[in-house]
Amino acid sequence: MDDQAFNTGSVAADQLKAIVERIERIEEEIKGLNGDKSDIYKEAKMNGFDVKVLRKVVALRRKDFAERQEEDAILEMYMQALGMI
Numbered sequence: 001m002d003d004q005a006f007n008t009g010s011v012a013a014d015q016l017k018a019i020v021e022r023i024e025r026i027e028e029e030i031k032g033l034n035g036d037k038s039d040i041y042k043e044a045k046m047n048g049f050d051v052k053v054l055r056k057v058v059a060l061r062r063k064d065f066a067e068r069q070e071e072d073a074i075l076e077m078y079m080q081a082l083g084m085i
Contacts, residue, residue: 041054041055
């Protein structure tokens with residue numbers, strides 16, 4: 001293998017290593033943040049909040065109003081079809 005090919009491979013290997021290390025750092029940060037989120041839900045439960053419903057509220061707040069309206073309309077239609085309402 002000539003020097004040019006080795007240097008190019010070395011640069012690519014260094015870039016790959018840097019990318020993998022950045023991903024690993026982000027994954028560790030996410031793990032920590034998920035632990036923090038879990039602690040918040042535990043705190044909410046200790047204060048008498050229904051965590052299952054709280055998770056739904058958080059998910060709903062991520063969606064825009066039109067998207068929520070559409071999902072609600074479809075849900076209502078399905079529930080009517082099943083005789084649930």
